[in-house]
Amino acid sequence: MSLRQFSQKLVLVAAGLLLALPMYAGEVPSPVVPKAKAKANEEFGCVEPVTEMRKNHMKFILHQRDDTMYKGIRTSKYALAECINCHVSPEQNGTYASYDEEEHFCNACHTYAAVNIDCFGCHRDTPEEASLGQASTDKSDPYHKDFAFNKNSSVPKKNVDALSSGGAE
Amino acid sequence: MEKENSLLDQARRAFFGKVAAAAAVTVAPGMVLYQVAQAKPAAEKVTDKVRWGMLINTTKCADGCDACVTACETEYGWGPESEPLSAPNQRAQWIRKVKLTDKATGYAQTLPLMCQHCEIPPCVDVCPTGASMKRVDGIVLVDKHICIGCRYCMMACPYKARSFVHENLTDQNVNAPRGKGTVESCTMCVQRVDNDGIPACVEACNAENHNAMFFGDLNDPQSEISIELAKNGGEQIRGDLGLNTGVRYQGI
Amino acid sequence: MKKITFSVIEGRSGGYLALLGILGAFILGALGATYYMEHNGHHVTGMNNQIVWGTPHVFAVFLIVAASGALNVASISSVFNKTAYKPLARLSGLLSLALLTGGLLVLVLDLGRPDRLIVAMTYYNFKSIFAWNIILYNGFFVIVGVYLWMMMERRMNKYTHAAGVTAFVWRLVLTTGTGSIFGFLVARQAYDAALMAPMFIVMSFSYGLAIFLLVTMAAYKWTDRPFGDALFSRLKNLLGVFVAGVLYFVMVFHLTNLYATEHHGVEAFLLRDGAIYTQLFWIGQVLLGSLLPLLLFYHPTWGKSRTLVGLGALLVVIGGLIQMYVIIIGGQAYPLEMFPGKEVSSSFSDGVINSYAPSLPEVVLGMGGIAIALIIVVLAVKVLGFLPNSLADEDVDPHHKAS
Numbered sequence: 109m110s111l112r113q114f115s116q117k118l119v120l121v122a123a124g125l126l127l128a129l130p131m132y133a134g135e136v137p138s139p140v141v142p143k144a145k146a147k148a149n150e151e152f153g154c155v156e157p158v159t160e161m162r163k164n165h166m167k168f169i170l171h172q173r174d175d176t177m178y179k180g181i182r183t184s185k186y187a188l189a190e191c192i193n194c195h196v197s198p199e200q201n202g203t204y205a206s207y208d209e210e211e212h213f214c215n216a217c218h219t220y221a222a223v224n225i226d227c228f229g230c231h232r233d234t235p236e237e238a239s240l241g242q243a244s245t246d247k248s249d250p251y252h253k254d255f256a257f258n259k260n261s262s263v264p265k266k267n268v269d270a271l272s273s274g275g276a277e
Numbered sequence: 278m279e280k281e282n283s284l285l286d287q288a289r290r291a292f293f294g295k296v297a298a299a300a301a302v303t304v305a306p307g308m309v310l311y312q313v314a315q316a317k318p319a320a321e322k323v324t325d326k327v328r329w330g331m332l333i334n335t336t337k338c339a340d341g342c343d344a345c346v347t348a349c350e351t352e353y354g355w356g357p358e359s360e361p362l363s364a365p366n367q368r369a370q371w372i373r374k375v376k377l378t379d380k381a382t383g384y385a386q387t388l389p390l391m392c393q394h395c396e397i398p399p400c401v402d403v404c405p406t407g408a409s410m411k412r413v414d415g416i417v418l419v420d421k422h423i424c425i426g427c428r429y430c431m432m433a434c435p436y437k438a439r440s441f442v443h444e445n446l447t448d449q450n451v452n453a454p455r456g457k458g459t460v461e462s463c464t465m466c467v468q469r470v471d472n473d474g475i476p477a478c479v480e481a482c483n484a485e486n487h488n489a490m491f492f493g494d495l496n497d498p499q500s501e502i503s504i505e506l507a508k509n510g511g512e513q514i515r516g517d518l519g520l521n522t523g524v525r526y527q528g529i
Numbered sequence: 530m531k532k533i534t535f536s537v538i539e540g541r542s543g544g545y546l547a548l549l550g551i552l553g554a555f556i557l558g559a560l561g562a563t564y565y566m567e568h569n570g571h572h573v574t575g576m577n578n579q580i581v582w583g584t585p586h587v588f589a590v591f592l593i594v595a596a597s598g599a600l601n602v603a604s605i606s607s608v609f610n611k612t613a614y615k616p617l618a619r620l621s622g623l624l625s626l627a628l629l630t631g632g633l634l635v636l637v638l639d640l641g642r643p644d645r646l647i648v649a650m651t652y653y654n655f656k657s658i659f660a661w662n663i664i665l666y667n668g669f670f671v672i673v674g675v676y677l678w679m680m681m682e683r684r685m686n687k688y689t690h691a692a693g694v695t696a697f698v699w700r701l702v703l704t705t706g707t708g709s710i711f712g713f714l715v716a717r718q719a720y721d722a723a724l725m726a727p728m729f730i731v732m733s734f735s736y737g738l739a740i741f742l743l744v745t746m747a748a749y750k751w752t753d754r755p756f757g758d759a760l761f762s763r764l765k766n767l768l769g770v771f772v773a774g775v776l777y778f779v780m781v782f783h784l785t786n787l788y789a790t791e792h793h794g795v796e797a798f799l800l801r802d803g804a805i806y807t808q809l810f811w812i813g814q815v816l817l818g819s820l821l822p823l824l825l826f827y828h829p830t831w832g833k834s835r836t837l838v839g840l841g842a843l844l845v846v847i848g849g850l851i852q853m854y855v856i857i858i859g860g861q862a863y864p865l866e867m868f869p870g871k872e873v874s875s876s877f878s879d880g881v882i883n884s885y886a887p888s889l890p891e892v893v894l895g896m897g898g899i900a901i902a903l904i905i906v907v908l909a910v911k912v913l914g915f916l917p918n919s920l921a922d923e924d925v926d927p928h929h930k931a932s
Binding site: 360362363364366367368369370373374375376377378379380381390399401402403404405406407408423424425426427428429431432433434435436437439440441442443444445457458459460514515518529 | 577883
């Protein structure tokens with residue numbers, strides 16, 4: 109590499125760094141994730157510790173998916189319906205954001221991380237107000253309790269508001 | 278250990294099942310009593326010791342009644358409203374009423390037709406990815422997570438029981454994840470059955486007091502369906518194919 | 530016989546660029562059609578829950594079948610040691626790969642979930658003939674690719690025969706698999722026949738060679754390279770035999786069905802009462818697609834005209850597409866026989882002839898598959914030496930006597 113070529117490259121690199129600087133000047137943008145309706149569990153917040161959920165939620169959901177599909181195991185701990193039920197909370201006007209809106213719990217992060225998911229082509233992306241059937245048949249589920257899918261309609265609105273402003277993640 | 282448990286559980290479930298069946302006969306028809314019977318623990322796997330099946334008495338199936346179809350539509354959210362953009366012949370139908378008229382005699386009858394839950398299902402045989410599958414308890418399902426929408430199962434099904442979703446869907450029922458580009462069909466109300474319930478169509482038929490549909494365990498000789506089959510028989514549609522269907526008909 | 534030399538085409542002429550432009554436009558159209566269909570869902574197509582495989586499948590299966598047949602010339606040269614065909618063996622292999630690519634793309638892009646192609650490649654149900662086909666298609670690419678390499682790399686020439694035999698056996702198995710996709714449909718009156726597999730093999734011979742003849746004629750005309758009468762006439766006569774072979778299989782298929790009373794319904798539908806399908810069968814497939822080409826090929830004077838023989842080959846291609854339409858769509862149009870002796874009616878089109886009208890995006894997607902196959906050939910002959918400089922009789926025919 110001649111000196112001339114080297115100096116040209118150096119200039120290019122310097123220009124690139126200068127252009128990139130403003131990105132680091134401000135705060136790193138982070139997704140705005142809506143609060144959950146409730147703590148599924150006093151100890152962890154969610155059904156597993158929050159850091160664990162952030163990292164591995166897809167593994168839990170995927171494992172549950174195949175267990176339910178092929179073996180008829182219908183525990184609610186890792187059921188997608190329960191995630192939606194708790195994490196997709198109503199907006200001020202009482203309606204729910206759908207997955208294609210950025211207020212949606214799942215979409216908030218997935219858009220940010222540019223990770224495409226294939227759940228909501230088929231699965232409902234909002235809690236079902238009038239419960240028609242039994243997504244959860246797990247009578248001994250230590251998680252979700254009163255907020256479990258079957259009893260969704262019985263959760264009072266003020267209760268939800270109180271929890272949404274609390275620390276539940 | 279696990280095996281022992283599940284055997285014990287079998288006996289327990291069979292006992293409660295009988296109590297419920299007896300109660301259903303004497304107190305009131307319907308499924309409520311089945312549900313108060315001990316439910317399968319949610320964490321328990323389904324077993325191949327049972328084979329779920331259905332028996333349909335066409336002589337009791339009323340012309341003009343489509344309670345079973347409506348119940349299925351409501352339970353799973355299919356029907357014209359869910360697919361407004363599709364043409365009528367593009368819309369899904371998980372169950373339909375078929376009217377038969379004998380060409381020679383003019384004898385007319387109607388019957389509900391849906392997935393026949395074959396023991397050896399052609400749809401499962403032909404599916405390239407294994408999305409079309411049969412649970413060990415005999416219920417035939419589509420695993421839409423790995424369905425690529427090739428429609429070969431629809432070509433192979435002798436009963437035209439499957440539908441392809443032709444447009445985007447939203448606000449599906451929680452119990453019925455279904456979406457564009459995948460194939461679907463009657464699930465024998467698998468989530469109800471896993472909770473010791475009976476299919477919505479059977480429940481609706483009973484509610485109409487037609488009692489044309491029985492649901493139960495074909496492997497259990499003491500089940501209502503097995504006793505009725507032993508007493509009065511039941512035909513398979515296209516029995517010539519040797520598929521040993523889980524849905525049987527009387528009076529065809 | 531002289532030594533055969535291959536060379537790339539120049540590929541700078543206005544005609545060449547125009548050809549690329551036209552094919553490119555068809556491919557862009559197909560991509561647009563795919564986006565439109567997949568974005569909206571298949572409700573914008575002609576398919577429905579009764580006729581689940583539509584026009585894209587007609588094109589896709591045609592191209593896949595033709596791909597296997599396009600390998601004819603290479604097989605005859607490498608497996609049966611007919612030296613006269615040897616110069617064209619490379620083009621034969623190239624065309625078969627190109628046609629398979631085009632066909633598979635159409636098939637994949639018409640899936641309900643083409644985005645899940647990776648699922649089709651990673652989950653296999655080995656009882657499914659469809660899954661076996663995926664393996665056979667992938668294998669075909671590898672084997673014919675290696676075969677081309679053996680032919681084109683001088684050091685590897687000694688393995689050409691072995692590779693050729695492998696490719697020959699593989700493509701027979703492949704087309705058996707394609708035919709069995711229909712043959713194994715036990716519940717459908719129009720399919721469910723062991724004859725489907727061998728019939729598809731003969732169909733592949735015919736479609737593949739017809740396309741090969743047309744491509745060769747075009748390539749040699751447009752590049753001003755000589756294409757001798759002797760070789761041309763051999764290819765033409767061989768194509769005639771294949772066309773007659775297909776006609777024979779079609780006849781046996783329908784005669785067998787006509788003998789069995791249970792099949793009278795579907796046969797009456799296809800051969801007599803099926804309106805469009807009956808017309809397509811008799812006028813399109815039998816008359817235009819088989820009898821007329823045979824007349825053109827074997828007529829003492831017409832058979833010597835390049836134009837008329839080319840027209841005959843084109844008719845074989847069109848007749849092949851029509852035959853696929855009759856098999857795939859006509860076969861599904863006839864209602865499933867579930868209750869013998871009963872009249873059947875329901876809200877789900879039971880007991881009635883199912884309707885299907887091809888939609889524009891489906892046709893555009895299918896045409897795009899053909900365009901992709903052709904553009905691969907057009908580009909490849911510019912990059913690598915697939916085309917012999919001369920196909921003149923004295924250059925290729927070992928028995929040629931200088932006059």
